[in-house]
Amino acid sequence: MIRIGIDVGGTFTDLVAFDESIGKYFNLKIPSVPRDPSDGVLKALKTFLESNNDKPVRMIVHATTIGTNALFGQIDLELKKTAFITTRGFRDLLEIGRQRRAEVYNLFFKRPPQLVERRHRYEVEERIDHMGRVLTPLNLKELDEILEDIQKEGVVSVAIGFLNSYANQKHEIEASGRVANRFEKFYVSASSNISNEYREYERFSTAIVNAVLMPIIDSYLSRLCSSLKEIGLEAPLFVMQSNGGLATAEVASRKPSSIVESGPAAGVIASAWLGGLIGEESIISFDMGGTTAKAGTICKLKPEIVSDYEVAGKVHMGRLVKGSGYPVRLPFIDLAECSAGGGTIASVDEAGVLKVGPLSAGAYPGPACYGHGNTQPTITDANLILGRLNQRVLLGGKMQIFPDYSRLAFESLGEKLSVSVEDAAESVIRIANSMMAKILRIVSVERGFDPRRFTLIVFGGAGPMHACALAEELRIKKIVIPPNPGMFSALGLLASDFFHDFVKGIMKTVDELEIDLIENSFLKMEEEGRMTLSSEGIEPDRMRFLRMIDLRYLGQSYELTVDAQKPFSSDALDSAIADFHSKHRDVYGYSMKSEKVEIVSIRVRAIGEIPKPLLRKKLTKRRTQKKEERRVFFEGLESWVETPIYERGQLTTGCEINGPAIVEQYDSTSVIYPDWSAVIDAYDNIILKR
Numbered sequence: 001m002i003r004i005g006i007d008v009g010g011t012f013t014d015l016v017a018f019d020e021s022i023g024k025y026f027n028l029k030i031p032s033v034p035r036d037p038s039d040g041v042l043k044a045l046k047t048f049l050e051s052n053n054d055k056p057v058r059m060i061v062h063a064t065t066i067g068t069n070a071l072f073g074q075i076d077l078e079l080k081k082t083a084f085i086t087t088r089g090f091r092d093l094l095e096i097g098r099q100r101r102a103e104v105y106n107l108f109f110k111r112p113p114q115l116v117e118r119r120h121r122y123e124v125e126e127r128i129d130h131m132g133r134v135l136t137p138l139n140l141k142e143l144d145e146i147l148e149d150i151q152k153e154g155v156v157s158v159a160i161g162f163l164n165s166y167a168n169q170k171h172e173i174e175a176s177g178r179v180a181n182r183f184e185k186f187y188v189s190a191s192s193n194i195s196n197e198y199r200e201y202e203r204f205s206t207a208i209v210n211a212v213l214m215p216i217i218d219s220y221l222s223r224l225c226s227s228l229k230e231i232g233l234e235a236p237l238f239v240m241q242s243n244g245g246l247a248t249a250e251v252a253s254r255k256p257s258s259i260v261e262s263g264p265a266a267g268v269i270a271s272a273w274l275g276g277l278i279g280e281e282s283i284i285s286f287d288m289g290g291t292t293a294k295a296g297t298i299c300k301l302k303p304e305i306v307s308d309y310e311v312a313g314k315v316h317m318g319r320l321v322k323g324s325g326y327p328v329r330l331p332f333i334d335l336a337e338c339s340a341g342g343g344t345i346a347s348v349d350e351a352g353v354l355k356v357g358p359l360s361a362g363a364y365p366g367p368a369c370y371g372h373g374n375t376q377p378t379i380t381d382a383n384l385i386l387g388r389l390n391q392r393v394l395l396g397g398k399m400q401i402f403p404d405y406s407r408l409a410f411e412s413l414g415e416k417l418s419v420s421v422e423d424a425a426e427s428v429i430r431i432a433n434s435m436m437a438k439i440l441r442i443v444s445v446e447r448g449f450d451p452r453r454f455t456l457i458v459f460g461g462a463g464p465m466h467a468c469a470l471a472e473e474l475r476i477k478k479i480v481i482p483p484n485p486g487m488f489s490a491l492g493l494l495a496s497d498f499f500h501d502f503v504k505g506i507m508k509t510v511d512e513l514e515i516d517l518i519e520n521s522f523l524k525m526e527e528e529g530r531m532t533l534s535s536e537g538i539e540p541d542r543m544r545f546l547r548m549i550d551l552r553y554l555g556q557s558y559e560l561t562v563d564a565q566k567p568f569s570s571d572a573l574d575s576a577i578a579d580f581h582s583k584h585r586d587v588y589g590y591s592m593k594s595e596k597v598e599i600v601s602i603r604v605r606a607i608g609e610i611p612k613p614l615l616r617k618k619l620t621k622r623r624t625q626k627k628e629e630r631r632v633f634f635e636g637l638e639s640w641v642e643t644p645i646y647e648r649g650q651l652t653t654g655c656e657i658n659g660p661a662i663v664e665q666y667d668s669t670s671v672i673y674p675d676w677s678a679v680i681d682a683y684d685n686i687i688l689k690r
Helices: 037-051 066-071 140-152 170-182 200-230 249-254 262-278 379-385 403-417 421-443 463-474 485-494 515-535 570-588
Strands: 002-008 012-019 024-031 057-063 082-087 121-124 134-136 157-161 187-190 237-240 246-248 283-288 293-299 309-311 326-328 335-338 344-348 354-360 455-459 478-481 498-509 543-553 560-563 597-608 628-634 639-647 656-658 661-664 669-672 677-680 686-689
Touching (some): 002 262, 002 485, 012 485, 024 485, 057 485, 066 309, 121 140, 157 170, 170 187, 200 237, 200 326, 262 283, 262 335, 262 455, 262 485, 283 463, 335 421, 344 403, 344 421, 379 403, 421 628, 455 485, 463 669, 515 597, 560 570, 656 661
Parallel strands (some): 082 121, 082 157, 157 187
Antiparallel strands (some): 002 012, 012 024, 237 246, 283 293, 293 335, 309 326, 543 560, 656 677
């Protein structure tokens, strides 16, 4: 049977199919359709089925950025009218927020527009205190009057967020049931079901983001499922979540806030999976596609996770600018990002300064060399001018390119800078490398990790061209380029398990804690996870449950997450506290064992394991034969070098290549810098060392 992974990027839609019977991969790359990503998905599937319709498809896994695109205001993805029901006196909490200013010195700064207009934010009488005690019952008569007004306003989705509902969900459950019973076609999102934690602003914001996206994601996935059946595919559709795990289309439709960063997560999961195969536990993943470049960190084969994120926010120097987006309090794979993809446009500003990004030529028209009408210079055009890309075709000969168009674009840029075409191209590459080295530092040095002790796994269509330069910048000694780097994120979709995260707010110091109640809460969340996984077809023997606990010193504003032992006992609590002190010292440089420790939340990750695709080891053969030579510019040498060009499909296990060299293949091009050597390992990875 065949498993299919489809990753929709800003420039290309990638399809990877794995035939379980023979252990063989099929790769397909087609231009994305930004206005309707499902068109690109269906086109890729139809193309694949034309020559591979003799075997049944077991599953289809999809990564999509449609949620993020909708929040950014993409045309044809208009947000539906949404209402918010909250505790009396708190409807303006969304406006107050955390009083963060994304641009401190900009007097004209405007916060992102509210997803729910003030007139659609309703207050109802109810009150629960921080201990979960009901002080004022939910006023059902008042709630019914609100629902009547909501119906008149043409609202299609409702978010519900009551104060202290993390301590007691009673009123949110009552209100959600009231809405569901009254309106069959309404979408309802209760904050305690989406993010059951304290910090009401983040919890309310998460519920609203979820409610706003529900109509769009549900419609998109339902339409896609119907289209799959129309082309003869009855296999279930799964979606990659932002935490790196899979969920069924039905689950993702109910909780779309969990898939807003699904695409970038797949590459990190693929890196962790590959690291396990080749024996590398400390990894920095680097993904450079057509629009952006992204980096993540993996320690002991576990991707680093953050517990909150701002969707549709701005990125400055690789960092997400706080206060520029919509807070979502859910687990996300920790990534740093910059606008440096193959299609990123270079320009000269009014002061005569060369800039790279943030605009991208995208899927269409793409870089100038694609010949689709773009006249602005891009990073891909710069690499072409410097001899790093094939001067005639890409995609294994299926896509013709036009070097003259790249030169015309850079002639204009060079005139503005008073430099030659080649010097302008080199400058663009240097700036892009500087931007990308910054995000690698963010996920390593700024997180307390020494990049020199990590292996760099590089992928994306453009990533292997810049790998050596970035490794030299951070003094990383080892680089791994997977067999199909341009398709690696799509492969990650097939290497993922099912993840579902559950959380419960506690807010007690350790000396106030009732151990039995904590154990019961863990068991209840595990049972909820078991039910969710069962609904997705996961057998009990393939289920695992990880327990975690959020701790902080009493009076601190933020917490750290450590593992919790099972069952939860006094000894398990002592062990968690010891781990917290140690982690606090690693992260902040000190610990305070004499201070009281507070438990903020407890967490459970329900994992449904699925069989992973196998990369078969190959017998050692040594065959290295170059197909041609061409002049390539290397910025470290400041000169052009006659460089051998190899076809990756002709390189066999065990063969060695000394740089400088270029390795071309269907989905990417690898540039091996001088002083670097490469060897093909048993899994067809290119292993680069200096």
